[in-house]
Structure formats: structure tokens, C-alpha cells
Amino acid sequence: MSTDPTLDPNTLARLVVDALERTAFVLADPCNEPEQLPPADTFAQIDFSGPTQGSVELLASRAFAKNLAASILGTDASLVTDLQSEEALRELANIVGGSVITALGGSDCRFSLGLPRLGRAPATGADTTCVLDAEGERLEVHCHHARAA
Amino acid sequence: MSPTPSSNGLNCHVLVVDDSPILRTAIKKVVKLAGVPEDRIFEAGNGVEALDVLETVWIDLVLLDLNMPVMDGEQFARELRNRPDLKDVAVVVVSTEANRERLERMKGLGVEHTLRKPFEPEALCRLISEVLGVKPA
Numbered sequence: 075m076s077t078d079p080t081l082d083p084n085t086l087a088r089l090v091v092d093a094l095e096r097t098a099f100v101l102a103d104p105c106n107e108p109e110q111l112p113p114a115d116t117f118a119q120i121d122f123s124g125p126t127q128g129s130v131e132l133l134a135s136r137a138f139a140k141n142l143a144a145s146i147l148g149t150d151a152s153l154v155t156d157l158q159s160e161e162a163l164r165e166l167a168n169i170v171g172g173s174v175i176t177a178l179g180g181s182d183c184r185f186s187l188g189l190p191r192l193g194r195a196p197a198t199g200a201d202t203t204c205v206l207d208a209e210g211e212r213l214e215v216h217c218h219h220a221r222a223a
Numbered sequence: 224m225s226p227t228p229s230s231n232g233l234n235c236h237v238l239v240v241d242d243s244p245i246l247r248t249a250i251k252k253v254v255k256l257a258g259v260p261e262d263r264i265f266e267a268g269n270g271v272e273a274l275d276v277l278e279t280v281w282i283d284l285v286l287l288d289l290n291m292p293v294m295d296g297e298q299f300a301r302e303l304r305n306r307p308d309l310k311d312v313a314v315v316v317v318s319t320e321a322n323r324e325r326l327e328r329m330k331g332l333g334v335e336h337t338l339r340k341p342f343e344p345e346a347l348c349r350l351i352s353e354v355l356g357v358k359p360a
Contacts, residue, residue, distance in 0.1 A: 096341035097249075124322075146249050161245040168243070168290070169340045172319025176339075183321040187290055189242075 081177055081217055087204040089173040090215050094208065097169060098145035098162075102208035111205070111212035112137065118163040118192050120171035124185035126178075128219035130171045131200070132163055138211035139163045164190045174217055233258040235355055236281055239266045240273045240296070241288040241317070250286060250317065253344045257351040270294030274302060277309055284354055286347075287334075289318040289325070297325065300332040313354050317347065 087104045094100040105111060114133035121129045134142075136159070137151075143162035144151040167190040175185035200216035237259050239250045247266045254264050265280060267273035269291045276282070285303075289296035296316065304310050316329055316337040326337060338350055 093341040096343050143245060146245055148249075148252065158245055161243060165243045165246050168319050172321055172340055176321040179321060181323070183323050186322050186325070187319060189290060189292060 081174065081202045081219060083202055083204045085177060086174070086202050086215060086217055087206060089177060090170055090204065090206060090213070093166065093169045093173055094142075094213075097166070098142055100142055100145050100208055102206040102213060105205045105207035105212075108205040108212070108214075111135065111207060111210070114212050114214055116160065116163055116192075118160075118167040118190055120167045120190040121188040122171060122175050122185050123188070124175070124179065124183075126219055127221045128201075128217065130167060130174050131216040131218075132167045132170065133212075133214040133216070134163055135212040138208055138213050141209070141211060142166060160192050164192055170215060174219070178219060233260070233263075233355065233357060235259060235283040236263045236265065237351070238273060238276055238280075238282045238285045239264065240268075240270070240285060240291070240299070241266075242268050242291040243288075244268070246288075250347070253347045254286070254351060256344065257348045258357070259351075268293075270296065270299030270302065273299055277303075277312070282312055284351065285312060285314045286317050286351075287314050289316060289320045289329075297328060297332075300329060300334055304332050315350060315354055317342070 091102050094102050112135040115136050116134045116139045118132045119129055139159035140151050140154050143154045143158040146162055171187050179185045200218050201220045202217040204215050206213045237254050239247050241247045251264050255261055265276050267276050271294045287296045314334045316334055319340045
């Protein structure tokens with residue numbers, strides 16, 4: 075297995091879109107004009123370790139997190155609490171984190187995930203980034219995966 | 224003995240163990256779709272809480288996340304296998320876990336089935352039916 079894993083933006087976007095569709099039936103597409111989307115004001119992050127150390131950060135507009143929670147719960151977005159919105163984004167970070175380490179590690183994956191958490195300001199200088207348009211709402215995913223273990 | 228379908232749904236008890244309350248809710252819905260009545264579906268936020276449930280209720284199937292605080296899924300499975308009264312409870316891992324060595328250790332603990340997140344609800348439904356030995360709902 076390579077000790078210098080890579081992940082391109084298209085692959086990262088595909089992993090996130092797949093996670094959204096399978097987990098919550100939420101549709102999203104890569105966005106070429108991210109400035110048109112609402113700003114991100116909700117953050118979730120998960121770290122991983124193994125051949126390299128890294129993290130996956132999710133930055134989303136508040137309405138995206140609310141819509142995500144509503145889809146997972148099968149309820150109307152107006153009934154979703156802020157806590158449920160945060161839980162939904164944290165769980166999405168967990169799922170995307172799992173997909174990322176699988177993509178990096180392949181069938182002999184030696185990466186391990188930490189626990190997802192909320193509220194940390196995003197780090198700069200991500201190795202791979204994608205911005206998705208989820209029915210007019212923003213979801214940014216930043217992946218840091220090239221730090222030596 | 225395999226659970227039997229009845230007019231009240233599958234005659235079995237399922238425990239959902241995941242530290243994410245929102246995902247527990249989603250998984251419980253799928254378990255219900257598989258035919259298990261709502262009052263026979265239990266939940267726990269970590270391994271310690273799961274053991275507490277198992278001490279009070281007979282459980283046929285545990286749907287187990289691995290990465291959890293307090294007591295993770297691997298610790299829980301090890302604890303389960305060390306208890307003579309609980310060692311035969313069926314366990315299915317439902318997790319983002321990708322680490323090959325850890326998944327091998329889970330197999331060593333008798334956990335044969337793993338469903339990776341993200342999963343489609345139908346996949347979990349089929350797996351529940353398969354492990355419980357009943358036809359899919």
C-alpha cells in the first residue's frame with residue numbers, strides 16, 4: 075500500500091454525494107460558483123490516523139444541516155432542532171471520514187477514525203477540497219491527509 | 224430458534240447501539256421496516272449502556288457501531304463473548320470502520336456480518352432478515 079495516499083477533488087465530491095444519497099436521500103452536485111451559495115456557519119470535523127494523519131472537515135450552511143437532519147429523521151425541516159442539525163452534520167462527518175480512509179487505504183486499510191466533533195473553526199491549507207450545492211445550500215468538505223504519522 | 228413472523232411482527236428483540244442519537248432513530252426505523260415491532264427495539268449510546276439493556280431484556284440481535292465513547296464496539300463485543308449468558312447473542316457491525324485489522328478482530332469475536340456506512344436502508348433490512356433467519360419483510 076502507498077504511504078503517500080492521495081485524494082483528488084472529484085473523488086472526494088463523489089464520496090460525499092454518495093454518503094448524502096445513501097444516508098439521507100439528499101441530492102448534491104459539485105458547485106462551480108460557490109460564492110452564490112449561502113455562507114457556512116456550522117462545522118464538524120473528524121480526525122484519522124494510520125500511515126498518515128489527517129482530518130475531514132465539513133462546513134455547511136445552517137439550512138443544509140437542518141435539511142440533512144430532516145431527511146435522516148423523515149420529518150419536516152421546520153420540526154428539526156438545532157441539536158438535531160448538529161448531530162446530523164457530525165454523523166455526516168463520521169460517514170465521509172470512513173469513506174475517505176477507505177479511499178486512501180484500499181482493501182488493506184490501516185487507517186483508524188477518531189470521534190466526530192462540532193464547532194471547531196476550519197483549518198486552512200487543506201490537501202483536497204470540494205464545494206457542493208445541495209438544493210441551493212452549501213456543503214464544503216476539506217480533507218487534510220498528507221501529514222506524516 | 225429463528226424468530227417467527229406473527230400478526231404483531233417478528234417475535235424478536237433488537238438492540239441498536241450507536242453514539243449518534245439521530246442515526247439510532249434512522250436505524251430503528253429500518254429495523255421496524257424489517258418487521259420488528261417498535262416496542263421490541265431498544266437503543267444504547269455506547270457499550271456500557273448496551274450491557275445495561277442486555278441485563279434487563281432478552282436481545283436476539285445487536286446492531287453495533289464501533290467508534291463510540293465510554294465503551295467502544297470492540298470492547299463491548301469482547302465483554303459480550305466473555306459472559307456465558309450473552310455470548311451467543313447475534314451481532315452485526317454497522318459502522319464507518321475500515322481498518323482491516325480491527326474488522327478481523329471483530330470476526331475473531333464471532334461477528335461475521337458488517338455493514339459499512341453509508342448504507343442503503345434496504346441493505347440493512349436484508350441483513351437483519353438474513354441474520355434472524357426470516358424472509359425479508
